[in-house]
Amino acid sequence: MHIAVVTLFPTMIEAVTGHGIVTRAVNNGLLRVEGVNPRDFTRDVHKTVDDRPFGGGPGMVMKIEPLRDATIAAREAVEKVTGKRPRVLYMSPQGPVLTQQRAQELAMEEGLVLIAGRYEGIDERFIEAYVDEELSIGDYVLSGGELAAMVVIDAVTRLLPGALGDADSAKQDSFSGEFEGLLDCPHYTRPENFEGRGVPPVLMSGNHAAIRRWRLMQALGRTWQRRPDLFAQRSAKGLAKNEQQLLDEYIGGLDAKRSEP
Numbered sequence: 001m002h003i004a005v006v007t008l009f010p011t012m013i014e015a016v017t018g019h020g021i022v023t024r025a026v027n028n029g030l031l032r033v034e035g036v037n038p039r040d041f042t043r044d045v046h047k048t049v050d051d052r053p054f055g056g057g058p059g060m061v062m063k064i065e066p067l068r069d070a071t072i073a074a075r076e077a078v079e080k081v082t083g084k085r086p087r088v089l090y091m092s093p094q095g096p097v098l099t100q101q102r103a104q105e106l107a108m109e110e111g112l113v114l115i116a117g118r119y120e121g122i123d124e125r126f127i128e129a130y131v132d133e134e135l136s137i138g139d140y141v142l143s144g145g146e147l148a149a150m151v152v153i154d155a156v157t158r159l160l161p162g163a164l165g166d167a168d169s170a171k172q173d174s175f176s177g178e179f180e181g182l183l184d185c186p187h188y189t190r191p192e193n194f195e196g197r198g199v200p201p202v203l204m205s206g207n208h209a210a211i212r213r214w215r216l217m218q219a220l221g222r223t224w225q226r227r228p229d230l231f232a233q234r235s236a237k238g239l240a241k242n243e244q245q246l247l248d249e250y251i252g253g254l255d256a257k258r259s260e261p
Contacts, residue, residue, distance in 0.1 A: 001109065001160060002032045002081045004074035005149050006067065007116040008049060010035025016150040025163045033153060034077065038062070041069035050119050059120035067126050071113060078111035086111035087132045089152070090122070091145030095134030098152065100175035102135075106152070107159035114152060116145030178216060181234035183227060185218035213246065221250030 005013050013035045016022050025031040039047045043065075050060035071088060078086040087109060096102075106112065115122070115131065127134070137148045157163055175181060188199045202214045220243055224231045239247070 001030070001107075001156070002034075002078045002086075002111040003114065003153060003156075004034050004036055004078050004086075004112075005114045005116060005146070005153075006036050006038060006070045006074050007144075007146050007149070008037060008039060008118055009116075009144070009146055010037050012146040013150065013153075016153050021163055022154055022157045025157050025160060028162065030160050030162055031157055032081065034074075036070045036074040036077070038066035038070040041066045041073070053120065057120075061120055062117060062122040062126075064123040064126045067115070067122060068130060071115065071126075071130050074113045078113060082110040084110055086113050088113045088115065088130060090115040090127060090131040090134045091117065091137070091148035091152070092134040093136045093139065093141060095136045097136050097138060098155065100155075103152075103155040104159055107156045112152075112156075114145075114149040116149045118144045178212075179219045181230060181237075182219040182223045183230070185215040185222070216243070217246035217250050220247045221254075224250070225254075 007013065013033060017026055017033050022031065022033075026033065038049050042048055048063065049066050050062050053059070053061045075086060075088065087106075089112060091114060135148075135152065137151045142148060175183075179185075186200075188203060192199050192204075200214065202210050205211070220231075220239075223234065224247060
């Protein structure tokens with residue numbers, strides 16, 4: 001996959017490409033990430049990329065011409081490698097929120113162009129003419145779109161075939177595989193006892209069927225308990241009989257703990 005990020009601060013992107021899974025993907029030839037700076041496409045001596053908003057108001061707005069030229073250059077760079085026109089995504093709180101399902105869909109693309117805005121925003125005409133979709137990472141405001149772009153890069157990269165050391169890791173993440181629409185289950189490792197807290201016996205049993213059952217029960221219960229919004233979406237599709245039984249068992253365990261002296 002080839003991803004180009006249009007940003008005024010290309011070195012920020014090195015924070016995600018210089019560590020962990022993304023670095024391994026880059027080193028193994030699974031991913032290429034580059035930054036394209038709109039300042040390199042300005043035509044004045046001051047390299048101006050922003051101006052005051054029409055209609056007045058605080059802050060500045062990113063100018064359309066440098067953004068346009070940088071985006072075209074980024075798009076052409078990706079297309080040269082992949083042979084296909086990449087989707088152009090503008091990182092914006094006005095777009096739909098990134099989900100695991102959307103990350104999986106984006107991971108099927110051969111190339112992407114991510115637009116990282118700054119200041120009060122970017123000229124709306126640029127969005128209308130050059131952006132295929134807006135994408136948010138949450139209902140809050142950041143100083144710029146670079147962090148959001150890095151979140152997308154990380155979420156997408158770990159889904160690329162060969163990016164993870166264990167191919168099954170992504171399938172067992174929250175919102176994936178059997179846990180689709182659910183939070184992840186708890187995880188444990190050595191030591192077996194820590195400050196008086198042990199490991200659930202089922203995880204030590206070697207009974208893989210029982211372990212899978214326990215993990216699904218925990219995922220269902222945790223989602224019901226901690227993210228009722230997600231659980232409502234999952235349950236709207238209809239819980240399987242065994243899933244309802246597991247949830248009832250989880251809730252029964254909570255009630256038993258509350259009744260303990």
